[in-house]
Amino acid sequence: xxxxxxxxxxxxxxxxxxxxxxxxxxxxxxxxxxxxxxxxxxxxxxxxxxxxxxxxxxxxxxxxxxxxxxxxxxxxxxxxxxxxxxxxxxxxxxxxxxxxxxxxxxxxxxxxxxxxxxxxxxxxxxxxxxxxxxxxxxxxxxxxxxxxxxxxxxxxxxxxxxxxxxxxxxxxxxxxxxxxxxxxxxxxxxxxxxxxxxxxxxxxxxxxxxxxxxxxxxxxxxxxxxxxxxxxxxxxxxxxxxxxxxxxxxxxxxxxxxxxxxxxxxxxxxxxxxxxxxxxxxxxxxxxxxxxxxxxxxxxxxxxxxxxxxxxxxxxxxxxxxxxxxxxxxxxxxxxxxxxxxxxxxxxxxxxxxxxxxxxxxxxxxxxxxxxxxxxxxxxxxxxxxxxxxxxxxxxxxxxxxxxxxxxxxxxxxxxxxxxxxxxxxxxxxxxxxxxxxxxxxxxxxxxxxxxxxxxxxxxxxxxxxxxxxxxxxxxxxxxxxxxxxxxxxxxxxxxxxxxxxxxxxxxxxxxxxxxxxxxxxxxxxxxxxxxxxxxxxxxxxxxxxxxxxxxxxxxxxxxxxxxxxxxxxxxxxxxxxxxxxxxxxxxxxxxxxxxxxxxxxxxxxxxxxxxxxxxxxxxxxxxxxxxxxxxxxxxxxxx
Numbered sequence: 001x002x003x004x005x006x007x008x009x010x011x012x013x014x015x016x017x018x019x020x021x022x023x024x025x026x027x028x029x030x031x032x033x034x035x036x037x038x039x040x041x042x043x044x045x046x047x048x049x050x051x052x053x054x055x056x057x058x059x060x061x062x063x064x065x066x067x068x069x070x071x072x073x074x075x076x077x078x079x080x081x082x083x084x085x086x087x088x089x090x091x092x093x094x095x096x097x098x099x100x101x102x103x104x105x106x107x108x109x110x111x112x113x114x115x116x117x118x119x120x121x122x123x124x125x126x127x128x129x130x131x132x133x134x135x136x137x138x139x140x141x142x143x144x145x146x147x148x149x150x151x152x153x154x155x156x157x158x159x160x161x162x163x164x165x166x167x168x169x170x171x172x173x174x175x176x177x178x179x180x181x182x183x184x185x186x187x188x189x190x191x192x193x194x195x196x197x198x199x200x201x202x203x204x205x206x207x208x209x210x211x212x213x214x215x216x217x218x219x220x221x222x223x224x225x226x227x228x229x230x231x232x233x234x235x236x237x238x239x240x241x242x243x244x245x246x247x248x249x250x251x252x253x254x255x256x257x258x259x260x261x262x263x264x265x266x267x268x269x270x271x272x273x274x275x276x277x278x279x280x281x282x283x284x285x286x287x288x289x290x291x292x293x294x295x296x297x298x299x300x301x302x303x304x305x306x307x308x309x310x311x312x313x314x315x316x317x318x319x320x321x322x323x324x325x326x327x328x329x330x331x332x333x334x335x336x337x338x339x340x341x342x343x344x345x346x347x348x349x350x351x352x353x354x355x356x357x358x359x360x361x362x363x364x365x366x367x368x369x370x371x372x373x374x375x376x377x378x379x380x381x382x383x384x385x386x387x388x389x390x391x392x393x394x395x396x397x398x399x400x401x402x403x404x405x406x407x408x409x410x411x412x413x414x415x416x417x418x419x420x421x422x423x424x425x426x427x428x429x430x431x432x433x434x435x436x437x438x439x440x441x442x443x444x445x446x447x448x449x450x451x452x453x454x455x456x457x458x459x460x461x462x463x464x465x466x467x468x469x470x471x472x473x474x475x476x477x478x479x480x481x482x483x484x485x486x487x488x489x490x491x492x493x494x495x496x497x498x499x500x501x502x503x504x505x506x507x508x509x510x511x512x513x514x515x516x517x518x519x520x521x522x523x524x525x526x527x528x529x530x531x532x533x534x535x536x537x538x539x540x541x542x543x544x545x546x547x548x549x550x551x552x553x554x555x556x557x558x559x560x561x562x563x564x565x566x567x568x569x570x571x572x573x574x575x576x577x578x579x580x581x582x583x584x585x586x587x588x589x590x591x592x593x594x595x596x597x598x599x600x601x602x603x604x605x606x607x608x609x610x611x612x613x614x615x616x617x618x619x620x621x622x623x624x625x626x627x628x629x630x631x632x633x634x635x636x637x638x639x640x
Contacts, residue, residue: 029305030245031267033380034352037071037133037214038064042276042315042356043328046077046088049108052327052360054124059359061128067371068380069355071214071245072125073133074118081105082325091142091184099152100144100169101203122211133214133245134207137186138179138226140199145173145187151195152202160198167195176519177226177535179219180495186219191228200229201236208242215244221269222250223420223496225536227261234265234303246303247310247352254288254309256295257422258538263300263307268352275312276322277333279626282342283572285311286554289349290387298350298385310352314342317357317366328358336365337627340607343369344568344628347379348556374606374632378566382558388567390585391555394578418511420496420538423530428539431531434458443484443525445542457542459484459494462515474517481522481534486512493521494540496533553579553623557589565590565601565633571623579629580620592635601635 038060040048057072079094079102080086086093097103097115104112111120118134125132148168151160159166172195177188190196207215217233220226230248237244248262248269262269271288275281292298292309300307316339318328332339346353355370369375421428430447444458462483464475484494493515515521522534531540554570565586569579587595595601603612603619607630612619621629 030243031302031306031308033068033306034299034308034350035071035214035245035247035268036064036067036069036353037073037131037355038069038359039073039075039133039216039313039354039356041075041135042313042319043317043358044075045320045324046075046080047082047108047325047327048074048078050111050121054121056359057125057128057130059362061130063359063362063367064355064371065129067376069353069370070129071131071133071354073214073216073354074135075216076135076137076218078104078109078134082108087325088323089182089184094141094143094185096141096144096147096149098149099202100140100147100149100199101152101206102141117206118210118212122213126211131213131245132211133216134212135216135218135249136203136207137182138217138219138224138229139177139187139189140169140173141186142178142184144169145175151199153198154202154205155198160195162194167193167198169199172196172199178518178520180224180520180535182219188226188229191232197232200232204233204236204240204244208240208244211242212244213242214247216247216249218249220250221248221258221262222252222254223533223536223538224250225258225538227537230262230265237303243304253419255419255421255425256291256297257425259292259297259309260295261422263297263302265303266307267302267305268308268310270310270312272312275315277315277319279334279338282334282338282345282626285345285349286387286570286572289345289351290554293349293386308350308352311346311349313354313356314346314370315356316342316370317355317359317363318361319357328361332357332366335626337624339366339369341570341626341628343372343375344630345556345570347375348382348385348558348566348568350379350382350385353379372606374630377560378558381561382566383561384590385556385558386589388555388557388581388585388589390581390589391553391569392580393553394580418494419541420533420536421541423526423532423537423539425539425541428531428541429529430542431525431529431540433525443523443531447542459486461485462493478522478534481524483515483521484523485515491515494523495520496523496535496538496540553577555579555581557586559590560632563634565592565631565635567619567631567633569621569623569629569631571625571627574625576622576624578620578622580618582618583615583635584617586633586635593637595635595637599635599637601633603631603633606630606632 038056040053053074060069060072081093095103095105103117106113122132148170151167153160172189172193174188174190179186189199220230234246237246246266248266250270252273254271259269271292272285289311297309316332319330319332320328357366430445432444432446434442434444441461442458462485486492492512494511495513519534524532526532552572554572556568558566560566571577583595583599583601600614600616603615623629
């Protein structure tokens with residue numbers, strides 16, 4: 001029987017692979033389905049070499065391309081010399097051309113010598129039937145700025161000239177808008193100037209000339225949002241002869257309001273912090289994926305095609321350590337149940353699937369998981385994907401789950417976490433200016449009292465010391481703006497951008513950093529009650545979260561393209577939990593009239609292979625801790 005099941009699974013895999021390829025051609029435009037591929041970050045961070053990259057690409061071509069994994073992406077710092085002293089936020093180790101543009105480190109990418117960049121690597125990737133991608137940072141490098149390199153005018157040729165003078169990097173670099181987690185690396189450029197636009201245009205023309213098919217643009221979204229640069233890059237990509245998939249990557253988080261602003265300009269955008277192989281990271285993706293689905297952002301209109309919320313790469317298989325320069329040296333830390341939960345959520349939420357493990361050591365279990373035919377079918381072709389709230393949990397956790405979903409039941413175990421959102425988001429409104437008797441002004445978060453549990457949260461305005469001319473001039477240029485102090489730490493200021501990349505489990509731990517006069521720490525209170533960051537233009541908000549230590553249970557639902565229904569149960573608790581749902585609630589969620597009046601469903605659970613037969617009223621199953629169940633249902637009305 002098991003041999004028969006495996007044979008059927010293999011046949012379905014071949015069928016789905018063929019249909020995926022045909023659908024990609026028929027779909028037209030870019031990213032008609034969530035993009036798939038391999039990215040070097042989880043297994044090599046920034047130390048990967050040309051030889052190792054191409055070897056992984058060969059394996060993608062042979063083993064994963066038939067399943068739609070078509071992109072191979074070099075992640076960040078491919079331009080940094082891998083020598084003693086060089087690390088993520090070091091200065092002076094990047095390789096630049098005469099126009100201040102980063103180019104591949106010839107020590108790791110020998111084919112780049114002689115100004116060829118990634119051309120030869122891209123050609124080899126294309127010969128494998130794959131598409132080539134690179135990671136890039138916001139704006140320009142600090143090295144180019146300090147060297148005041150000239151700017152290439154790709155339209156007229158030669159150095160960019162305007163107003164009877166030649167422009168340089170110092171004319172366009174916004175030193176006050178450095179990347180929050182790589183401030184020795186990169187800064188925004190002034191896109192209001194012709195020279196700033198010329199610099200960005202020269203970057204993306206160069207990528208097209210190299211044969212790049214995919215750009216992952218980092219430190220530009222989330223709390224580092226720079227809508228001007230995103231907009232200009234998007235328009236530039238439209239003008240290029242070569243189609244390039246445009247992906248955004250934030251430092252730690254995103255919101256539906258931010259996503260609405262950028263989705264039409266890009267093909268995919270990260271909505272979480274870096275995802276690593278811990279259960280806390282996996283669990284942190286449930287709320288934001290639910291919110292993106294509820295906002296109807298899954299597969300929205302994007303750049304020359306569709307736009308997809310991205311839950312980040314899949315850290316499965318053979319990985320490296322965070323912060324290591326040694327390359328892959330360990331296996332994924334997630335249990336098999338947790339890996340299935342991650343892969344199932346990514347598929348049900350239709351996230352891009354970017355595998356991160358070292359393919360040279362790809363094991364059978366990982367391979368079967370990332371090529372599972374049902375998961376790939378859901379990821380490519382399902383519709384109406386959403387969280388399904390109508391579940392019952394046969395444990396004491398059920399009361400907790402219900403109370404945590406109700407704003408009116410916020411109790412003493414609720415705490416506030418600072419976050420950022422679009423200033424158009426109603427949740428950003430609620431900040432007021434209050435004077436304190438000791439002479440310090442306070443900016444307090446006081447939203448609607450009924451929904452906040454009569455809680456408020458205050459920060460102190462920092463009094464300028466005015467000890468230097470630089471500080472005095474900076475305050476004059478930023479009149480009406482201020483720094484905000486943590487109540488318990490009078491030397492640490494609220495910071496709107498992370499000082500380093502963090503994992504999702506760490507994403508609330510770095511709201512404050514040592515007080516310095518830069519735009520990351522400057523705020524302004526608007527008349528409508530929003531607290532605006534000078535760095536990103538985003539607004540601060542308070543997120544109320546529970547500190548109960550229990551995860552509860554979740555479920556997702558979607559329609560299949562052949563009339564089937566997909567239903568997944570997720571057990572976020574550490575122990576086995578019984579989760580159930582009523583058939584008539586499926587009808588309500590999917591607005592299916594066939595199920596409203598006594599409909600029944602034939603049901604199979606994917607991971608166990610259990611055939612539940614005909615289910616008339618209640619579908620119930622015991623799910624392992626941190627595990628999931630995935631059902632395929634074929635339903636009909638009582639009269640059919």
